Amino acid sequence: MIKEFIFIILILFAVSNSAQTKKLRFDKITTADGLSSNHIAFIFQDNRGFLWICTQDGINRYDGYRFKHYKHIPGNINSISDYAANHIMEDSKGIFWISTREGLNKFDPASEDFIHYKPQPNDSASLSNEKIVCTAEDRFGNIWVGTRNGLNLFNPGTNSFTPFQRNLSDKKSISYNYITVIMNDSKGNLWVGTQIGLNKFNYETKTFEVFKSETSTGTENEISSSDMDFNLLQNYPNPFNPATKIKFTIPASGNIVIKVFDALGNEIKTLADEYKPAGTYEINFNGEGLTSGIYIYQLTTGYYSKTFKMLLLK
Template structure:
């Protein structure tokens, strides 16, 4: 727990009225009386020791002020002596009491605003003699801060373990005022307003009675996109330990950011407490698998195309192309015809002869010495079709048809100028499902077929990036 404590020691001295009558007029009035104006108060720091500033032969008050931030949790504690303790008042900027400590020696409250609060201390006397009293002021760390986000091994980069500390008001602390913890994950992919389920100005304004965890909904909060991952009950009757939850990542080897809130039980005046965010990466050294590959014949040339999910395989180094005229050949230095960088998603072989059969193998490799080989390529297996027609004058992404679909649907898009084109499929939680297009396209009208066999029913999104153009749409798989 982060805390800063200071102690005030105040001594009172009795003066006879003779020769000190002027002091009576300077004594502050009771803070509950109307139009009370306290004397100039000393600003407290967390290292000061403050001595008595007001001396009267009758019961009076000392005033001190301190700076707070709205929502900050503050304690006035260890007020001594207990039996003869003074009465503590917390006053607002207008010197009106908002909290008091008459029956306890531990006063706790959330700062109602950012600014100055006053502490009013009522002096007490015992047998007509003053006594020393003291108390401490403490800021209490109450938020459920994330401690760590660690990899879950051998799961292909799909999950991380999120660990966070309990709120100060957790049942295991003996303060049973927390109902549950809400775990949120930042969604790191392009989306438009029409794909958002809702929007909140801040995390504090979220209404948990109207949202459901893990339903694929995306909310804009403070200008960023988030999804509600899980609702974890606050657990009572156990030792003080941290909480943890196995949460889905965005994808392998990509930083994923989480945040946790402590939601209070109904009937308590506590605010929803938000902790510090935490970011982690799930790394499982995945093989640089191809998502597609194809071969096409042209006049006096053969075109090879392939795709690898670059968002997942950040450690990809490049590609090697092998060729032979005999089926079943072994890819080696003797049959290698090209060594390409990781941005190359195709190869045009113009060193061919008419009437000769050719067989190709493409290898992808990363900086961890992992490599993957395609089967021998001799026929086209592409599902991307260029439709002849008028060259469009603007970029456009159309709604898929049919929608809802099961399990195949088509997506049309227009490319206005030659540029790099990316089309990706995401599930409702923002995780990448499939890369449909990742290559340079010339101007034209295109359509791509998406086969969702093997995927569960639900809401999905497809996004198109072409140069500076960005758009995405929502579609439904209904089995």
């Protein structure tokens, strides 16, 4: 009897906890509340408690009540280098490092100026690629920069970079040039994630220990394709009736999803949901049976998503 009573109490406790979990509520914060864009790429909290929100239209600093915007201003070298920000990191000195598609940005909150770092022609000590994905600081205070074409170590004394890129003849080089994430573990080890494999950096030998799944399909052609950009083009013809073509490029192998929506955001059709190697592709869309109007198509793969509008005119 006692066992049955305890069992019933445990069941009631579990049900009570489940009911409490369902009461969680989310408050939505949008452009109507002062956010510069509803497209959020990354959120970070600094050592003073401020939230930094990377969007498709600049960076937002949020104190819980108000937003302060940092946007790209064409012609102003002290503004952020691009409209969209992908990632932000604060180092041990209180300096912020912002990743964009138009280079790396160093931001000093005291002056509120941005210093830009971009690849320079014929300069091997500059960034390996302008498309910056992420940054991290290691236990020695070094700043590491992940791009779509290699890993870079920042040298503050010379404002230069040391690149680490895939070398097909060196098994201890990084597994792939398209960097996705950089982090340190509790023991101070530096880990680098790529589109093909995980890498652990050896500080003594300046080499990498590579970890891949047994089903990894990385090939020489895939690795050499890392200099391509993720891209979605405007459909052609546009306006169209009833068929049109959509062209896109993916810089690394992965699952791609292409969907079509109406102007209200209702899904009309999934054109593709499949694994594809890196490359450029073209897909057809037939609007037969649909009414005239504006439609939206979206390409999503990995960390990236892009949309375009198209006009069906009958």
